[in-house]
Amino acid sequence: xxxxxxxxxxxxxxxxxxxxxxxxxxxxxxxxxxxxxxxxxxxxxxxxxxxxxxxxxxxxxxxxxxxxxxxxxxxxxxxxxxxxxxxxxxxxxxxxxxxxxxxxxxxxxxxxxxxxxxxxxxxxxxxxxxxxxxxxxxxxxxxxxxxxxxxxxxxxxxxxxxxxxxxxxxxxxxxxxxxxxxxxxxxxxxxxxxxxxxxxxxxxxxxxxxxxxxxxxxxxxxxxxxxxxxxxxxxxxxxxxxxxxxxxxxxxxxxxxxxxxxxxxxxxxxxxxxxxxxxxxxxxxxxxxxxxxxxxxxxxxxxxxxxxxxxxxxxxxxxxxxxxxxxxxxxxxxxxxxxxxxxxxxxxxxxxxxxxxxxxxxxxxxxxxxxxxxxxxxxxxxx
Numbered sequence: 001x002x003x004x005x006x007x008x009x010x011x012x013x014x015x016x017x018x019x020x021x022x023x024x025x026x027x028x029x030x031x032x033x034x035x036x037x038x039x040x041x042x043x044x045x046x047x048x049x050x051x052x053x054x055x056x057x058x059x060x061x062x063x064x065x066x067x068x069x070x071x072x073x074x075x076x077x078x079x080x081x082x083x084x085x086x087x088x089x090x091x092x093x094x095x096x097x098x099x100x101x102x103x104x105x106x107x108x109x110x111x112x113x114x115x116x117x118x119x120x121x122x123x124x125x126x127x128x129x130x131x132x133x134x135x136x137x138x139x140x141x142x143x144x145x146x147x148x149x150x151x152x153x154x155x156x157x158x159x160x161x162x163x164x165x166x167x168x169x170x171x172x173x174x175x176x177x178x179x180x181x182x183x184x185x186x187x188x189x190x191x192x193x194x195x196x197x198x199x200x201x202x203x204x205x206x207x208x209x210x211x212x213x214x215x216x217x218x219x220x221x222x223x224x225x226x227x228x229x230x231x232x233x234x235x236x237x238x239x240x241x242x243x244x245x246x247x248x249x250x251x252x253x254x255x256x257x258x259x260x261x262x263x264x265x266x267x268x269x270x271x272x273x274x275x276x277x278x279x280x281x282x283x284x285x286x287x288x289x290x291x292x293x294x295x296x297x298x299x300x301x302x303x304x305x306x307x308x309x310x311x312x313x314x315x316x317x318x319x320x321x322x323x324x325x326x327x328x329x330x331x332x333x334x335x336x337x338x339x340x341x342x343x344x345x346x347x348x349x350x351x352x353x354x355x356x357x358x359x360x361x362x363x364x365x366x367x368x369x370x371x372x373x374x375x376x377x378x379x380x381x382x383x
Contacts, residue, residue, distance in 0.1 A: 083360075085202075085204040086207050089207030091242055128276075233375075240335050241367075244366065247327075249283075255278050258318060262311070266300070268296075268299060270299070274295075277296075293311075294315075296315065331362060336366065
């Protein structure tokens with residue numbers, strides 16, 4: 001049989017034809033094989049089970065995890081601001097749903113909500129600035145006279161300082177403002193707080209407008225087979241967070257009205273301003289009304305020690321009733337969380353993230369409780 005065209009037949013040195021069982025290769029392939037052999041024979045692949053390979057890849061994994069953790073730690077403040085803004089947007093979403101159900105576009109509904117909060121904050125500032133300015137000017141003007149009366153042991157405060165042997169310290173002390181550490185540090189803190197507040201407000205408005213799109217983007221990440229179930233769980237989480245916000249506003253309204261009535265009865269000055277102050281701070285669970293109650297009790301000293309003591313007792317009693325009676329029951333109906341879990345979640349959130357942690361602790365606990373009831377516990381029952 002004739003050879004194929006283009007093939008070169010290897011022949012022995014004597015010129016005889018190659019045997020039939022000898023492989024006949026094209027000249028180009030033979031030259032390529034000779035060229036590869038000149039660079040060495042391909043060795044075996046690396047053994048992925050060797051100690052060096054395992055240790056090296058493990059070290060790379062640890063380094064990548066460290067870089068990731070360090071990066072998250074560096075942007076913790078940013079993540080807190082974004083999370084707080086998203087939480088506020090989800091909490092205010094029921095109000096937007098109510099307005100959009102009455103025919104308003106979502107952008108218009110967001111404008112109404114923002115305008116309402118601007119008017120509320122503006123009214124609070126108008127009520128707070130004149131009395132606060134007056135009291136600060138009065139304190140600066142009368143500070144030397146107050147100091148002389150305390151050193152002389154006049155009044156209940158002066159007598160207390162004499163009994164505690166603190167008049168010598170007060171006599172030698174002067175009112176100094178440390179420029180390097182005090183004023184500059186306070187200015188930096190106020191600037192940081194202002195930037196954080198503006199960022200939270202801007203992001204909250206953005207999330208209020210874009211919340212449906214954010215929700216759809218979140219659902220697109222979920223596999224199609226589980227998307228309907230996750231959508232129902234997401235809607236339930238939104239409802240519980242919104243219920244928490246409405247319930248928190250209800251308890252704050254109760255604390256503000258109670259403060260106003262109490263202060264008006266005993267003639268404590270600036271009753272409306274102090275009531276608004278208590279209602280605003282009461283939005284922070286567990287600790288908010290306590291801090292506000294301390295401030296109101298100190299202001300009540302202007303009407304005498306008995307009224308101040310009575311005011312302090314009023315806030316202790318109200319704090320107990322709100323924390324262990326009113327707030328847990330409101331949260332049980334709005335967030336569907338038991339009173340015990342409400343108290344525990346608030347304490348844990350306050351320890352972890354301070355005031356912000358105390359604010360978001362109950363919705364986070366409600367979300368975890370929902371996922372346990374609807375996802376984890378049913379899977380355990382099937383095993």
